[in-house]
Amino acid sequence: MTLVNQATQPVLDIRGLTVRLPARADRENAIEGVSFSVLPHEILCVVGESGSGKSVTAHSVMGLLPPKQLTATAGQVLLQGDDLLKKTPDEMRALRGARMSMIFQEPMTALNPLMSIGDQIEEILKIHTDMNARERMARVVEVMDAVKMPEPERLIHSYPHQLSGGQRQRVMIAGALALEPVLLIADEPTTALDVTTQSQILKLIKDIQRTHGTAVLFITHDFGVVAEIADRVVVMQHGLVVEQGEAKSVLTNPQHPYTQMLISSVPSMTPPMRPATAEAPVVLETQELCKTYSDRSLFRATRETRAAHNVDLTVRRGETLGVVGESGSGKSTLARCIVRLINPTSGQIQIDGHDIAGLSESRLRENRRLVQIIFQDPYRSLNPRRTVGASIIEGPMNFGVDKAEALTRARDLMKLVDLDPGSLDRFPHQFSGGQRQRICIARALAMKPEVLIADEAVSALDVSVQAQVLELLDDVRKRFNLAILFITHDLRVAAQVCDRIAVMYKGEIVEHGIAAEVFGAPGHEYTQALFDAAPGRDFEFGNFAAA
Amino acid sequence: MLAFIAKRMLATIPVLGVVALFVFLMLRLSPGDPASIIAGDYASPSDIERIREQLGLNASIPVQFGKWIWTLAHGDLGISIFTNLPVTKLIAQRVEPTLMLSLTTLVFAVLIAVPLGVIAAWKAGTWIDRTIMILAVAGFSIPVFVLGYILIFQFSLELRWLPVQGYTSPFVDFWKFTRHITLPTVTLSVIYIALITRITRASVIEVLEEDYIRTARAKGQSERIVLLRHALKNAAVPIVTVIGLGVALLIGGVVITESVFNIPGLGRLVVDAILKRDYPIIQGLILVFSMVYVMVNLVVDIIYTIVDPRIRY
Structure with a gap:
């Protein structure tokens, strides 16, 4: 941290910046009185959950706020002493891309x-x-x-x-x-990438910052990334800066309750001790399950893609099996095959001892109830034109439950997932992301399934919400003695909720074992690479919840 | 790519086959008899019967169809019942004015509509946008023949700037051609201008929300180039689709416009043929039109690959 001490004038100095939201928003200002500075040769991480105002701050620096909707009403944004808020659009254009530049979340x-x-x-x-x-x-x-x-x-x-x-x-x-800018703003630049790619990009940003002396304003929601890359940290909540300081001291000794809560919510890479489930009966078993996509064409050879190959796995009652892997590893294909949303090419899928892999659509129907799935994006997995009540009771009613009974069950389930049973007649957009995911869980449970498949079910959620949803999933697993197949790319989450872990790579399971053993001593070289790439792996995030 | 074009060319054969069958059956099953029209008002039933026999209309429908398909397969569209001229020759005589009118309409519509749509998208929500959209709705709503007569009245009869009707080939006298083609072009364009403007606006507005537009702005790119190079090109696929559909719709519009402005094109030929039940001409023209339609679709598909490197066949 000697560089910070040597620094003289900050590259970027934000003083009391306030940006007003359009009328009728849930609060008056998107950000209020935000002050922090980025020194030469440093990486400053701005951390916060969605809606904290971290992106609005970055966009106001770049002059990229949507005109007329968001306007800076107070404060200064000084780039090497020059107030950017006083610049004309043409002057800002000349600066953008030349003296300051920005990279974004989704490079595609x-x-x-x-x-x-x-x-x-x-x-x-x-x-x-x-x-x-x-x-x-x-x-x-x-x-x-x-x-x-x-x-x-x-x-x-x-x-x-x-x-x-x-x-x-x-x-x-x-x-x-x-053009060798003095300031690089990186808005969640690795969020959409796989862990191994993420670690390469983080390393690249760090290298470039060192060799070119660029000041970096790095926006993230991920404390693992903060631990990996930050010199200093600014924590934002509801448009306010609640804490800032040296990265190490904020991470090990957070002062503000919100920071403490955020850091406590980061799942640990070390799996906790879990009771053995080895004696429980097997509910889900796949044998040599394969899914091959073939692309036929009249004028060239058929191309085959093995999305899943010879997958053998078992899940016992009351047990959570985690399937981890990077994008394209075949984990979602596997999930969709087991639910029979897509048809496997070969192999068996045994649910309660019955093979459903090859059942015809009509024979399959009665078995559909047994396996339910929760998807990644709760914004897109609920029909926006139907009330949540209608979404929840649709499944049971398809299986002959009468409406009154289905509604009673829906109300009970809403209570179970910690939502107001009276809100069944509301529409999905009236709920937050975390609440919607709870609704999706209730919808799955309404079918009284034996197996629950969670396909990246917490990946789109903020850490604090993620922790709550994970807790809920664990609670319903115990309560209904469910077998859960938990698909995730997030090793921290997997470490916390899974009894056993299967690692998928290029369509195959390369390693499989009890969570504590896989995390303690990964056997396959791919697993090792995957674990090495996890950001902040050397950093044990403390639990400040009690503080 | 060549394989794709070859495949699409081959695919036109069954399409034309189906079209041929439908046209043939519809004409035979609809009321009206060319023989009685040829024979005139005072002909006796035996005269009509004789003419029917001469024209081969007494053969069973499958036999008639088979004969027609056989001649078609030899590239022959048959002989007109009334003029005794080959249909291919009749079409060749009339094709130029229609082609010219379609071309000028298309070019004029695209030149006006795309900039209007981009401006409306850029100024979305302002009075400029609203004015353009109101004009677009008006353009949709006004029938071609009403607009045609209004324009003739104003510019030809009152102001005497342009001829009332008629056609001159551009290869004979380009200035006269321009004067003759102006009013029909404007008349026929209006609905396409309305259509293409709306699609361009919607498509550009959608693209302006994309992340790469923000990236372009973050590079310090000027609004004008953001709009033209980044937004418009990405918005092009739906616009090209609508222009392609427009060509198909044009066929209907051309018929009316040619009647209003007395242009001796295919539109007039088909109207006259329908009134007289001149089966070979109607059948031949509809086949030619569907061929054009299939080709336009192929061209549109090829343009997609030029616009968007992600589309490959």
């Missing part, structure tokens, strides 16, 4: 799908410099090289959809750095 959508990678990086040089075409091209290749893109001369002609997620984010970073 942040890149123009119709422009080649090279053109998109070159565009920045075209806007801000007088370089000729050859100089520009040379610089593009140079920055592509700096972000460690393989074969830059060839890749400049590719389009975003031809690259991997990590490469796309590298392209974004290359563009952001093309």
Whole structure:
């Protein structure tokens, strides 16, 4: 931290910044009296949950707030002493991309799908410099090289959809750095990436910050990332800065109750002791389950993709089996096969000893009740035009339960998932993300299933909400003695809720065992790589809940 | 890509087959008899019967259909019942004015509508946007023949700027062609301008919400280039689709416009043929129109691949 002490003038100094929300919003200001500064050569992390105002702060620095909807009403934003709020739109345009630049969460959508990678990086040089075409091209290749893109001369002609997620984010970073800005704003740049890719991108940002001396304003909700990368931390809640300080001291000795709650909600990488479930009867078992997608075409050879290959797994009553893996590993394909949302290519799926893998749609129907699934995005998995009550009772009524009885059960379930039973006649948009996920759990439970599949069910939720939903899932598992197949990319979550863990890689289960053993001594090299990549793995987040 | 085009070309054959069957059956099953029209008001039933026999209309419907398909397979659309001229020749004589009118309409509509739509999207919610949208609704609502006569009245009869009707080939006298084609083009364009403007506006507004637009702004790109290079190109796929559909709809509009402005094109040919029940002409023209439609769709699909590198066949 010696660099911080040497620093003189901050690169970015935000003083008392207030941004007003449009009329009829749930609060008057998006952010209020926000003050913090980013020093040269440092990475400042702004942490907070959704709605905390961290992105609004970043966008006001860049002058990218939607005009007329959000306006800065007070304060100063000083970039090397220059007040950005006093700049004209043209002056801001000249600064954006040149002296300050920004990278975003989802590199797939942040890149123009119709422009080649090279053109998109070159565009920045075209806007801000007088370089000729050859100089520009040379610089593009140079920055592509700096972000460690393989074969830059060839890749400049590719389009975003031809690259991997990590490469796309590298392209974004290359563009952001093309003109050596003094300030780089990174808005959740690794949230949409896999853990192993995330760790590479974090390392890249850190390296670049060191070699180029760029000041970095890094926005994240993930304390693992904070532990990995931050020099200093600013914690925001409801548009206010509630705490700021050196990363180490905030992480180990948080002062504000909100920070304490956030850090306590971060699941530990060390699995807790769990009672053995080995004697309980097996409810779900798959044998050599395969799903192969084949792409047939008249004019070329058939291409086959093995999404899941020879998957053998068992889940006992009252047990949670975690399936972890990165995107494309086949874990969601597996989940969808087991629910028979898609048809497996071969193999068996035994539910209570009956094979449902090959059942026809009509024979399958009676078994559908037994396996229920909860999806990742509660915003899209509830029909927005139906009341939550209608969504919950639809399943049981399909299986012959009469409406009054289904409604009584729905009310009981709403109570069980900690929601007001009187709100059954409301629509999904009237609930928060966490509440919607509770509704999805209630909907699944209404079918009285034997097996519950949670497909990334907490991945879209804020940490504090995530902790509550995980607790609820564990509670319903015990209460109904359910078998849960828990699919996640988040190793911390898996460590906390799973009895056993199966690691999937390229469609196959490469390692399988009791959670404590897999986490304690990963056997397969892929598992080891996966664990090594988890951000903040060396950092044990304390429990400050009691403090 | 070539394989795709070849495949699509082959696919037109069954499409045309189905169209041929439907056209043929609809004409035979609808009332009206070319023989009695040829024979005139004072003909005796035996005269009509004789003419029917000559025209081959007394054969059973499958036999008639088989004969027609056989000649079709040889690239022959048959002989017109009334003029005794080959249908292919009649079409060739009339195709130029229709082609020219369609072309000028399409170009004019796109040139006006796309900029209007982009401006409306850029100024979404302001009075500029609202004015453009009100004009678009008006454009949708006004029938072609009403607009045609209003324009003729104003610009030809009152102001005497442009000729009332008629057609001159651009290869004969380009200036006269321009004067003749202006009013029909404007008349026929209005509905397409309305349609394309609306789609362009909606499509651009949607694209302006995308993350890469924010990225372009974060690079310091000017609003004008954000709008034209980043937004409009990404909005192009639905716009191209609608322009393609517009070409198909154009066929209906051309018929009316050619009648209003007395242009000797395919529209007039088909109207006259229908009134006289000249089966070979009607059948031939509808086949030609459906062929055009299939080709336009193919062109639209090929344009997709040029606009969007993610689309590959």
